[in-house]
Amino acid sequence: MDKPSDCSSIEDVTGSGERVVAHKSWEQAVVWVGGPALGAGAGWVVKPLAAWVATLPWAPMQGPFKLAEQIPEWVLVGGGALLGLVLAFFVALDMLVVTVSAERVVLTRGDDTTEVDGAKVSAVFLDGKRIVLLGADGGELASEKTDLKAGALRGAFTAAGYRWREEGDPHAGEYRLWVEDTPGLPPGADALLKARKRALRGGEDKDVRLLRAELGRLGVVVRDDDKRQYWRLTRTG
Structure with a gap:
């Protein structure tokens, strides 16, 4: 069984039973630090790689590799770090935050927010990589992709009195x-x-x-x- 502490955190925000399920702070830090670091590393290997390829007479597209060989290393490393930072921004923007209370459920991804009246929710479950909230008529009140841990989501919803369907979509x-x-x-x-x-x-x-x-x-x-x-x-x- 998944544990809420594995990859997602639950915290009581207001003291009134409202809980937030989100990625842990260290995971978000890894994204913001790791993205630029990987980008800088990729930029650092471009120059020696281009120089090596340029020595191979049979290698195609010699022109771009010879051009890359002439670019200062600091430009390649800085450009790679910047691209990594942009990638980290989009990854962080795509992280779902789920706020749960008996009165409402709020799903937030970047600037997009979906709020659902808790009284209308008849069941909650994971359908693959999507969290789904069903209404009494069987319609979807909300459906969002997420990689938050099932245990963390289950704990937040059941604590607020919602029916969590372990078996998935009825x-x-x-x-x-x-x-x-x-x-x-x-x-x-x-x-x-x-x-x-x-x-x-x-x-x-x-x-x-x-x-x-x-x-x-x-x-x-x-x-x-x-x-x-x-x-x-x-x-x-």
Whole structure:
């Protein structure tokens, strides 16, 4: 069984039972320090690597390697560190923070925040790398990717009185593979699924999330498996 202390931390923020599940401070520090360090290291090896490749008469693209050989080492190391810092920023921005109380659940990723009324949550579970909050009609109130530990999330939600489903999605057997013009979908859902298919293939994560929410308003719950979409209807869909 996962322990809350393994990779995620839980802390009582207000003394009123509100808990925050987030990555530990040392994990965040590793991201901010490790990113620039790795980038600087990569920049440091560019010059000797380029010099070596430039000596190989059979190696293709000799021009770029000879050019890299002429760049001052401090420029390569500094540029690598800067790129590593940018990467660290995006990694930190993608870290999910989950705030749980009996009254509400708040999912925060960077500047994006989803708040769910606790009274509407009927069950919580992990679906692979996603945390899912279900409503009484079987619809998804929230669904966010996360690498927070199951034990930390379970502890926070059960302490606040929510039903944590260890076995996962209670509707797992209801999903059907979506193909274009599938019968049985509400009006407009097929067009949204077509648009979402394009967004999935293009790696447009923001559009994927927005289209998922639009489908939810039509009573359609969607899940992904290797960029294939599976769907089911809620009780009101």
